[in-house]
Amino acid sequence: MNYLQNKLKEHGNICVGIVGLGIMGKSLLTTLNIMEAFGPSIISARRKESLTEAFAIAKIPEDRYILTNDIDKARIAIKENKYVGTLDNFIPATISDCLVDCTGVTDVGCQISLCAIKNKVNIVSLNVEMDATVGPYLKDLAKESGIVYSGTAGDEPGAIVDLYDFCKNCGFEVLVLGKGKNNALDNYATQDDLAQDAKRRGINKRMLTSFVDGTNTMIELNAVCNALGFLPDVRGCHFFHSTPKTLADDIKLKSQGGILNSYGIVDFVKGIAPGVFAIIKTKNEFIRKEMEYLSMGKGDNFAIYRPFHLTSLETPTSIMRAVLLGDSTICPKDKPYAETVAVAKRDIKKGEKFDSIGGYIVFGSLEDAKIQKKENHVPIGIITEGSYAKRDIKKDTVLTRDDIELNEDNIIVKTRREQEKIY
Numbered sequence: 223m224n225y226l227q228n229k230l231k232e233h234g235n236i237c238v239g240i241v242g243l244g245i246m247g248k249s250l251l252t253t254l255n256i257m258e259a260f261g262p263s264i265i266s267a268r269r270k271e272s273l274t275e276a277f278a279i280a281k282i283p284e285d286r287y288i289l290t291n292d293i294d295k296a297r298i299a300i301k302e303n304k305y306v307g308t309l310d311n312f313i314p315a316t317i318s319d320c321l322v323d324c325t326g327v328t329d330v331g332c333q334i335s336l337c338a339i340k341n342k343v344n345i346v347s348l349n350v351e352m353d354a355t356v357g358p359y360l361k362d363l364a365k366e367s368g369i370v371y372s373g374t375a376g377d378e379p380g381a382i383v384d385l386y387d388f389c390k391n392c393g394f395e396v397l398v399l400g401k402g403k404n405n406a407l408d409n410y411a412t413q414d415d416l417a418q419d420a421k422r423r424g425i426n427k428r429m430l431t432s433f434v435d436g437t438n439t440m441i442e443l444n445a446v447c448n449a450l451g452f453l454p455d456v457r458g459c460h461f462f463h464s465t466p467k468t469l470a471d472d473i474k475l476k477s478q479g480g481i482l483n484s485y486g487i488v489d490f491v492k493g494i495a496p497g498v499f500a501i502i503k504t505k506n507e508f509i510r511k512e513m514e515y516l517s518m519g520k521g522d523n524f525a526i527y528r529p530f531h532l533t534s535l536e537t538p539t540s541i542m543r544a545v546l547l548g549d550s551t552i553c554p555k556d557k558p559y560a561e562t563v564a565v566a567k568r569d570i571k572k573g574e575k576f577d578s579i580g581g582y583i584v585f586g587s588l589e590d591a592k593i594q595k596k597e598n599h600v601p602i603g604i605i606t607e608g609s610y611a612k613r614d615i616k617k618d619t620v621l622t623r624d625d626i627e628l629n630e631d632n633i634i635v636k637t638r639r640e641q642e643k644i645y
Contacts, residue, residue: 226539229546230259236545237300239314239343241334242324243267243276244426246348246534250322252280253535260538262287262305264296264314273307293317316341320541322374323349324534326429328579328603329634332356335371336637339363344370344544346537346551350379351579354444354562355603355634358554359641372543372550376536379445381498383552385528386450393509394502397485397523398473399446402495403439407461410567411435412582432580437602440562440588441579443488447560447588449552454560455487457620458587462491469499469525488560488588497529557645561594562586563620564602570615576605576626584621591645598622606632 230236238254240247240263247265254260267273270289277287287305290296296306296313306313311330315321315337321344323331331352338345345364347353353360353373364371374380378401389396408415411434413427420427432438440458447453460481464472473489474480491499503523504510510521518524540551564584576583579602586602594601600621608629615625628635 226542226546230542233546234259235262236260236320236541237263237318238541239264239266239318239321240324241266241311241314241321241330242326243272244324244326244429247322247324248276248279250324250534250537251276253538255280255282257538260541262300262303264300264306264308264318266308266311266314268309270307270309273309277305277307312337315343318343320344320346320545322537322541323347323352325349326351328352328355329606329632332360332634332637335360336363336633339367339369339371342367342369344372346372346374346540346544348374348377348534348537350377350441350445351603352634353554354441354448355601356637356641357445357448358556358558358645359637361554362644370544370548370550371553372540373445373449373552374534374537374540375551376532376534376540378442378498378531379449380536380540380552381528381531382446382500383449385498385500385526389500389502389526394504394524396500396502398482398487398489398501399450399452399499400473400489400491401439401442401498403461403490403492404495405430405433407434407436407492409435409565409585412567413580414582428580430580435567435580435585437562437579437586439490440586441603443490443588444560444562445552446488448554448558451555451559452486452488453590454588455482455484455489457589457593459489462489463493464491465493466497466499466525466527466529469494469527470501470519470523473501474523494527494529496531497527498531499528500526502526558591558641561589561591561599561601562603563589563594563599564605564626566615566617566619566621568617570611572611572613574611576609576611578605578607579603587620589620598624600626600628601638604628604632604635604638606634608632
């Protein structure tokens with residue numbers, strides 16, 4: 223970390239472009255304003271009120287920022303050491319050192335990422351929904367453009383990959399990777415069911431629905447699979463109930479008295495949130511005994527547990543790695559290894575219009591990419607406004623391309639089609 227801080231001092235101020243001013247975007251702006259050698263930043267949102275609110279929360283006075291949709295005025299403001307607020311998402315994706323996507327919307331994230339790649343702006347994405355859908359293709363485009371495409375530290379996928387790297391760098395074999403489940407799991411939950419809870423907690427009801435119906439967890443584990451080549455053991459994972467102390471005993475192969483078919487897999491657990499974990503093994507008996515001496519259990523398998531993830535509070539580290547080192551925190555390895563496929567929450571009538579992630583009609587389930595491709599299942603990230611059912615669909619059906627007419631004019635669908643030409 224001292225190395226990064228020293229590199230930051232050598233580089234000078236990093237101009238960060240933040241798109242999306244929900245909790246994550248506002249938190250990131252506030253954090254960057256506190257830190258030395260960051261800023262001024264460019265922020266964009268759909269409403270002017272969101273811009274001024276974010277600046278107020280970050281304690282950035284009115285004389286320190288301008289509001290404009292003119293890119294030339296934005297450039298001048300940055301040179302004058304002023305912050306910029308805009309309703310034009312393309313401005314931060316064009317003139318910053320690093321674009322941070324905090325939207326959580328697949329098509330918006332895809333659009334600004336393509337703009338950033340065209341303008342050679344590094345990308346740190348909190349939009350794991352988009353990454354799970356077209357991340358491998360965007361990573362390839364970014365590499366060709368000479369920039370970094372990265373997920374973020376602090377979100378569970380980044381935290382899991384960090385834990386994986388730690389374990390591998392200590393010489394361990396990594397068997398299982400996963401995360402805690404923060405909310406109750408109800409695949410059929412809708413925004414109506416969760417509206418009051420969302421209001422009480424001060425979060426977007428669409429977002430909360432994607433948490434409770436399991437889609438968010440599937441997408442996060444999808445990102446881990448694509449980064450490391452891991453797979454779900456079964457479609458949708460097993461969903462264990464455990465504790466930090468009993469993880470290694472509860473998650474094991476059938477041949478060891480557990481329920482796993484194989485290792486090299488991801489899963490999620492009730493009872494360890496908000497942490498992430500790795501189940502590991504050593505090939506050496508001497509090291510196994512040392513782990514026992516270090517109070518890590520008796521083996522053969524051991525659990526390494528990180529009890530927290532700090533979401534966008536950790537994102538500055540990913541920004542620094544991208545801009546200063548040309549390195550990603552987490553990104554797709556070489557191809558899609560898993561896909562988050564759409565499953566019907568209820569019976570769907572022919573001609574009925576679909577909503578998207580966190581909606582009323584479908585939830586996401588993690589699946590081996592080879593199976594998804596063979597059975598022509600539909601990734602949930604490409605179901606956007608304008609999609610509709612081509613025939614009646616029963617509840618719990620895993621949707622295929624024969625079930626749904628996609629909006630082929632949407633940028634996320636077009637980009638996914640390009641990815642499918644390669645992989």
